[in-house]
Amino acid sequence: MNYLYFWYIQILSKYNIPKIFGDITFPILPFCIVAAAIIVAVLFLVLAERKILGLFTQRKGPNRVGIWGIMQTVADAIKLLCKQNVDPRGADKILYNVAPILVFVPAMILWGIIPYSSEFVFMNFSVSALLYISIAALPVIGIILAGYSSNNKFSVIGAIRSGAQIICYELPMMFVLLSIVLISSSMNLKDIIFSQLGSFSILNWHIFPCFLGFIIMFISILAELNRCPFDLPEAESELVAGYNTEYSGMRFALFFLAEYATMFVMCAFLAILFFGGFLPVTGKYISEMIFSDNQFLQLFIYIEQVIWLMIKTILLVFIVMLVRATLPRLGSKELMKFSWYVLLPLSMLNFILIAIIKFIVDGGAI
Amino acid sequence: MKNSSVKINIGPQHPSTHGVLRLIAELDGEEILSIEPVVGYLHRGIEKMAESRSYLQYLPIVDRVDYLGGFFTSYAYCDAVEHLLNLEVPKRADYIRMLCMELNRIASHQLWLGTFMLDLGASSPLFYCFRDREEILSLFEELTGQRMMYNYFTFGGVRFDVTNEWLSKVSDFVSRMPKAINDYEKIITLNPIFTQRTVEKGILSPAIALQYSVTGPNLRASAVELDFRKNMPYAAYNDVDFVIAESNRCDSYGRYLVRIQEMKTSLDIIKQAVLYLKNDSSDYTLNINPVNIKVPEGEYTSYVESSRGLLSCYIKSDGSGKPYRVKWRTGSYYAVQVLPEIVKGLYYNDLIAIFGSLDVIMPEVDR
Amino acid sequence: MIDVSILKEKFNFNIADNKVIVESNIIDVLEYLKNTPEYKFDILTSVAAVDLKDKIELIYQLYSTGNNFTLNVSVIAENSFAKSVIDVYKSAYFDECEIYDMFGVKFEGNTNLKRLFMPESWIGHPMLKSYELKDERLVWNEK
Numbered sequence: 001m002n003y004l005y006f007w008y009i010q011i012l013s014k015y016n017i018p019k020i021f022g023d024i025t026f027p028i029l030p031f032c033i034v035a036a037a038i039i040v041a042v043l044f045l046v047l048a049e050r051k052i053l054g055l056f057t058q059r060k061g062p063n064r065v066g067i068w069g070i071m072q073t074v075a076d077a078i079k080l081l082c083k084q085n086v087d088p089r090g091a092d093k094i095l096y097n098v099a100p101i102l103v104f105v106p107a108m109i110l111w112g113i114i115p116y117s118s119e120f121v122f123m124n125f126s127v128s129a130l131l132y133i134s135i136a137a138l139p140v141i142g143i144i145l146a147g148y149s150s151n152n153k154f155s156v157i158g159a160i161r162s163g164a165q166i167i168c169y170e171l172p173m174m175f176v177l178l179s180i181v182l183i184s185s186s187m188n189l190k191d192i193i194f195s196q197l198g199s200f201s202i203l204n205w206h207i208f209p210c211f212l213g214f215i216i217m218f219i220s221i222l223a224e225l226n227r228c229p230f231d232l233p234e235a236e237s238e239l240v241a242g243y244n245t246e247y248s249g250m251r252f253a254l255f256f257l258a259e260y261a262t263m264f265v266m267c268a269f270l271a272i273l274f275f276g277g278f279l280p281v282t283g284k285y286i287s288e289m290i291f292s293d294n295q296f297l298q299l300f301i302y303i304e305q306v307i308w309l310m311i312k313t314i315l316l317v318f319i320v321m322l323v324r325a326t327l328p329r330l331g332s333k334e335l336m337k338f339s340w341y342v343l344l345p346l347s348m349l350n351f352i353l354i355a356i357i358k359f360i361v362d363g364g365a366i
Numbered sequence: 367m368k369n370s371s372v373k374i375n376i377g378p379q380h381p382s383t384h385g386v387l388r389l390i391a392e393l394d395g396e397e398i399l400s401i402e403p404v405v406g407y408l409h410r411g412i413e414k415m416a417e418s419r420s421y422l423q424y425l426p427i428v429d430r431v432d433y434l435g436g437f438f439t440s441y442a443y444c445d446a447v448e449h450l451l452n453l454e455v456p457k458r459a460d461y462i463r464m465l466c467m468e469l470n471r472i473a474s475h476q477l478w479l480g481t482f483m484l485d486l487g488a489s490s491p492l493f494y495c496f497r498d499r500e501e502i503l504s505l506f507e508e509l510t511g512q513r514m515m516y517n518y519f520t521f522g523g524v525r526f527d528v529t530n531e532w533l534s535k536v537s538d539f540v541s542r543m544p545k546a547i548n549d550y551e552k553i554i555t556l557n558p559i560f561t562q563r564t565v566e567k568g569i570l571s572p573a574i575a576l577q578y579s580v581t582g583p584n585l586r587a588s589a590v591e592l593d594f595r596k597n598m599p600y601a602a603y604n605d606v607d608f609v610i611a612e613s614n615r616c617d618s619y620g621r622y623l624v625r626i627q628e629m630k631t632s633l634d635i636i637k638q639a640v641l642y643l644k645n646d647s648s649d650y651t652l653n654i655n656p657v658n659i660k661v662p663e664g665e666y667t668s669y670v671e672s673s674r675g676l677l678s679c680y681i682k683s684d685g686s687g688k689p690y691r692v693k694w695r696t697g698s699y700y701a702v703q704v705l706p707e708i709v710k711g712l713y714y715n716d717l718i719a720i721f722g723s724l725d726v727i728m729p730e731v732d733r
Numbered sequence: 734m735i736d737v738s739i740l741k742e743k744f745n746f747n748i749a750d751n752k753v754i755v756e757s758n759i760i761d762v763l764e765y766l767k768n769t770p771e772y773k774f775d776i777l778t779s780v781a782a783v784d785l786k787d788k789i790e791l792i793y794q795l796y797s798t799g800n801n802f803t804l805n806v807s808v809i810a811e812n813s814f815a816k817s818v819i820d821v822y823k824s825a826y827f828d829e830c831e832i833y834d835m836f837g838v839k840f841e842g843n844t845n846l847k848r849l850f851m852p853e854s855w856i857g858h859p860m861l862k863s864y865e866l867k868d869e870r871l872v873w874n875e876k
Contacts, residue, residue, distance in 0.1 A: 057493035153374045157396065157714065228487060229559055237382035237485045238718045327559055329487025331715050332396055334562045406850035413835075414860055576775045576798070579824030590798060597801050665752075667794060667805070669778075678794070680781045695779035695794070703827050732850060 030122040034111045042260040046073045049260075049321050056325040080256075083249035088151055091246065095149035100247065100254035102142030106135050107258040110265045115190045117278050117305030127187040132269060133170075133177055136224060139258060140166040143233065146255075147243035158242030161332060162226065162233035168339035169223035169230075175347035176213040176220075179354040180206055180273050193277035201283035207274040209357055212350045214274045216343055218319075221266045223339075225259070228324040232332055264317060271312035278305035371399055378407045382485045382718050385728030387702065389717075396714045401706045408732040416692035421447055421521070422656045424689065428679075429515040431694055432730045434477055437463070437470040438672035439694075440519040442679035445600060445668040447521055450661045450683055458648045459523035460602040465536070465639040466509075466518065467601070468632040472543070473502040474673035475625045478725045479550060482622070485722035486563055491553060498546045501539055508532060521659065523651025528643060537640050540633050547629055554622070564618035568708045568720030571616060578704040582675025582697045583628060584724055587621040589614035594671035606638045618723035625725070628673075660687055674698050674725055696730040752792065752805035759793070759808045763821045766795060766804070773799045777822035782810075782832045784862045789836050791815060810838045817842035835860035 005026060012022045047062065047069065054061025062069035087093065112122040113132045125131055140162055147159020181187055183206055184195035198204035207214050223230040234242030244255045271277055280286065287300035294300070330338065371394045378386040386407035392399040412431055416424045428443040429436035441463055448455060480495035503513045509532060510518040510525070518525050554560055570580065575588045585592055593610045595603045611627030613620035665682040675697020684690040701724040709717045755762050766774045774795035781792040793806040808815070817840035818825045829840045830849040837858035840846055848855065857864055 053489070057490050058497055059493060153372060157374075157393075160395075231487065232715070235487060235715065237487065238715050240381060325490050326553065327488060328483060328557065328563065329715070330559055331563050331713060331719075333713055334559075406848075406852075409850040411859065417862075577823045579776050579778060579822065581776070581778075592798050598803075667803070669803070676778060676796075678778060680779075680792070680794070682783055691781070691783045693779065693781035695781075699827060700824050703824060 030112065034108060034122065038108065038111060038257070038261045041264050042257050043073045043077070045260045045264055045317065046076070048317070049324075052318065052321045053325055056322070077253065080253040081250060085249040085251055086246070088246045090151035092149035092151075095145045096246075097251070099142045099146035099149060100251045100258075102145060103139045104142075104254045104258040104261075106138035106142075107261040107265070109135050110262065110269075113189065114265060114268050114272070115193065115277065116309055117302040118190065118194075119302055120306065121190060124190065125188065128189045129177060129181065129187045129192060129273075132189065133174065136262070136266070136269075137166060137170055139262065143243050146247070150243070150246040152246050154239040154241075155243050155245050158233040158235075158239045158245070162243060164332075165223055165226070165230060165232065165335065168336055169220040169343070172216050172339065172343040172347035173220040173224070175344070175351050176210070176217045177273070179210060179213055179351045182351075182354055182358055183209060189272055189277075193272055193279060196276040197279055202276075202281060205274060205276045210274065210350065210354060212346060213354070214270070216347045216350065217270060217273070219343065221270065222320065222323065223335075225263050225266060225320075227263065227320060229327040229330050230335065231329055232335060235329055263320060264313065267316035267320065268309060268313040270316050271309060275312045277312075278309040280304070280308050370394055378404075382481075382722065383728075384481060384722075384726060387726070387728055387731070389705075389721075391714070391717065393714060398709050398712055398714060398717055401709060401717065403702050403705060405702060405728070405731050408728045410729075410733065412733045413692055413694065416689045418688065420657075420687045421659055421661060421689060424692070425520065425656075426515065426517045429517055430729065431733055432672065432674070432677070432696065432727065433514055434474045434727055435470050435672050435674070435677075436514065436516045437466045437519070438670055438677050439679075440516065441467060441601070442668045442670040442672075442677050442694075443681075443692075444519045444521055445670070446666045446679045446681040447661060449666045449668065450664050450681060451521065451659065452662075453522050453652060453654070456523060456649045456652065457602065458527075458643065458646055458650045461639050461642050461646070462524050462528055462650060463519060464601040464603060464606070465528075465636055465643065466506075466516075468635045468639070469502050469505065469536070471632045471673045472629050473499050475629050476502075478625060478673075479554075479622075482722040482725075483554065485718050486560065488554075488560075491550060494546070494549055494553075498543065501542075505532070505536060505539065508535070520651065521656050522654045523649070525651075527650040530644060533640050533644055536636065540636050540640070543633055544630070547626065551626060555626075561619060563716070563719050564622060564723065565615075566617050566619075567712065567716050568618045568723060569616050570704065570708050574704065574707055578707065579700045580675065580697075580704050581700070582671065582673070583611070583624045584621055584675065584697075584701055586611060587613045587624045588616045594669050594676060598669050600668070600670065602639070602642075603635075605642075606635050608635050618720055621723045621725075658687055660685065661689075672697060674727065674730060675701065694733055696733070698724075698726040698728075698730040701726050702731055752807050755806055755808045758816065759791075759806070760816055760818055760821060762806060763793065763795075763818055766806070767821060771800075772804075773797050774804060775799070777818070777824055778803075780825055780828035780832065782836045782838065782860070784836060784860065786862055789813060789838055791832070791838070793818070813838050815840050819843055834858065837861065 008026055008029065009019060009022045051061040062072035065071040065075045087096065110132060113128050115121040143162045144159045147155040180192065184192045186192055186195065196204050196206055226233050234244065239245070244252055247255060285301050285304055287297065287304045291297050291300060371392050374391050374393055375388065376391055377383040377388040383389065388404040388407065389401050390404060391401040410430070412427060415427055425443065428439045431439040476495040476499040480492035483491040506516060507513050509528065510516040570584065570588050572588045572590050575585050575590065581592065591610055591612050596610055608631050611624045611631055613624050661683040663683055663685040665680065667678050667680045670677045676695065677697065678695040680693040681689050682691040705721060705724065709720055766772050774797045776796040776798060778794045778796050781794065783790045783792065789810040791808050791810055795804045795806060815838050817829055819829065820842070826843070827849060829843050830847055832838050833840065833846050834848040834851050835858055851859065
């Protein structure tokens with residue numbers, strides 16, 4: 001971030017604009033970048049999901065708008081923007097309008113916490129991992145409000161399910177995060193990434209000591225995203241569309257955007273915790289190999305780091321979509337049982353195991 | 367608040383009621399206290415229509431009783447009329463009819479499987495099923511000119527003869543189909559989520575099934591071996607070898623297993639029928655003029671094992687050119703009735719899964 | 734086929750046209766047919782009503798899974814009144830509702846009798862031969 005900041009201040013000073021002005025206006029820049037990135041990522045993800053699901057089910061997927069159906073999501077977005085916003089009779093007007101925003105804003109904040117490269121971090125806190133987890137749980141408030149305020153019984157059931165689901169799956173997730181924090185001795189996401197840097201390259205990733213944790217985390221994240229097989233809150237065949245049954249037009253689009261934005265950022269989070277985030281798979285940065293003595297080498301490395309993170313994230317997103325194409329939906333009773341009887345004990349076990357390993361590796365020093 | 371139950375209205379426009387069934391459910395949280403099915407949104411008066419049409423004019427309409435199994439209803443009607451007319455249908459026609467009905471059974475079960483899995487939240491099996499169902503529909507289209515409302519059987523036989531070319535296409539399909547069924551089974555049968563949602567869910571005990579007159583695969587999944595193809599053989603079922611698919615699990619999973627097994631059984635029958643038809647060149651129809659036929663006074667009930675249970679057609683004739691009364695008995699009609707009995711105390715999403723497993727389609731219920 | 738001569742003595746049946754015509758209490762007959770081991774008609778496949786212009790005939794179609802035979806039991810609904818058999822065969826509930834809806838036969842003992850297919854506000858019973866469609870656009874088929 002400093003790199004960008006200095007670059008920005010330099011440009012301003014060229015035109016004799018005071019530094020204080022730069023300090024105030026600088027946060028607008030990351031905001032714009034994040035907003036643009038979310039839009040692009042969601043457009044890409046929606047198209048990718050439809051294409052991939054098409055591939056799995058031997059269909060073509062969207063292929064009418066633009067070459068290879070590339071403009072399909074753009075057309076969908078325009079359609080959603082132009083649609084009428086319907087207020088259902090008896091709905092709580094204020095809550096009904098606020099709910100989509102409450103779902104969308106946390107998704108956007110999450111994008112700001114992720115370290116895209118070693119310099120490119122918008123919000124660098126010492127406890128950013130904890131902050132991330134807590135903000136990731138926020139959309140459920142919006143979902144519950146949406147269900148409650150819609151004056152629709154299907155929506156209410158969806159909202160209740162969503163609340164129950166979040167409580168069930170937040171706990172195992174916290175335990176896994178705790179074990180990661182234990183390994184890397186830090187709650188800062190950037191430090192967690194750097195703790196995976198070592199002489200063994202890939203083998204230093206946290207996935208290896210913490211494979212069980214990764215599985216638990218992956219399942220919990222699916223549940224938190226309301227993705228298949230945990231899509232009970234919006235189970236189409238049961239609840240019509242769950243909590244967003246009554247929403248239309250732009251308000252629905254916000255739910256939709258938030259869902260895909262969160263999906264992407266959650267996969268990025270997984271990549272950071274377990275797959276070394278922006279660290280290269282090759283052990284050494286490729287740009288370092290190619291431009292060994294270039295004045296822009298540092299910049300190239302930053303860009304390369306972003307690319308590495310994106311590759312890892314996209315692979316994880318692909319797995320999420322693969323799961324959707326394969327599995328049916330869990331029942332609400334089974335969902336609870338699975339969390340309390342299977343995931344939670346396993347995540348505790350994982351935590352204890354990691355603690356023991358850490359104790360032995362560190363030579364008994366506490 | 368003492369009474370915490372919520373009344374929720376599912377349907378008639380709901381994604382998983384397979385048409386236009388309306389269920390009034392009383393829920394406590396997600397637990398079902400009671401449900402009440404409301405039918406009649408697809409009532410077309412098919413029984414009343416018969417009384418103002420000649421026997422031939424009514425023939426195309428019977429396909430609409432069950433739009434996923436047009437051949438079954440066609441057969442039931444033709445069989446009843448032929449009995450009243452004292453017609454002996456040629457062997458070849460019987461075989462052709464049997465072949466069509468079994469293909470239709472596979473297509474119907476495939477659609478059931480796809481939509482059932484969609485009810486459970488899995489979208490891929492739907493497309494696999496539709497991919498293979500498409501082949502059957504193309505075969506039907508080639509034979510009858512229609513993909514859904516075939517109007518192919520006629521009094522005393524069938525409308526057109528099957529060609530050897532068509533028969534070899536059928537045997538091609540039959541040879542491909544086991545692999546496709548294997549595909550479905552791979553993705554579904556041992557899937558832990560699928561088994562969790564179906565095993566021990568929606569238990570339909572044999573006593574309740576008989577009490578509610580549930581027939582077909584649903585009854586066979588409840589350990590009662592009743593298949594009208596075996597028990598009261600019609601068409602050419604007497605001449606072919608097949609085993610009745612049966613399960614004693616009594617739950618949704620058993621109903622799934624029975625239907626998968628039934629697809630394989632149908633393939634066996636089709637194989638034998640194709641073999642017979644290839645080596646046979648007799649007449650495929652009696653060539654009677656069906657226009658303005660006068661049916662002698664009397665009444666007859668035909669019993670047909672359709673893909674959704676016992677299908678029977680009761681015809682009373684008063685000697686004129688129009689049926690005096692036609693009564694359809696369909697499998698789904700009774701499967702809807704048994705639903706409130708088997709979902710009590712289960713969860714809301716189990717209701718959808720169990721309803722899906724019963725294979726109810728609404729045109730059959732409402733007629 | 735099935736030997737119904739014992740039944741004939743017991744309940745005083747007339748046998749005609751492959752069906753037994755019952756004049757006494759239909760519930761007793763069905764209960765007897767269902768519970769006697771040599772018949773054991775455990776499925777009531779359907780109930781068909783036929784409008785005979787001056788009276789309505791109800792045909793109970795029975796099937797025995799153990800013995801594999803069918804039997805049609807016919808009873809006349811006097812003055813559009815009949816006894817409900819839902820205590821013997823639960824599956825008769827929809828059938829009785831449908832017959833009430835279409836023929837106007839009221840079933841004594843069926844406490845929850847309602848129109849099954851037609852809306853509650855519908856006037857008349859459509860399957861009766863005497864039923865007339867008032868809208869002339871709908872009777873194009875009758876010349």
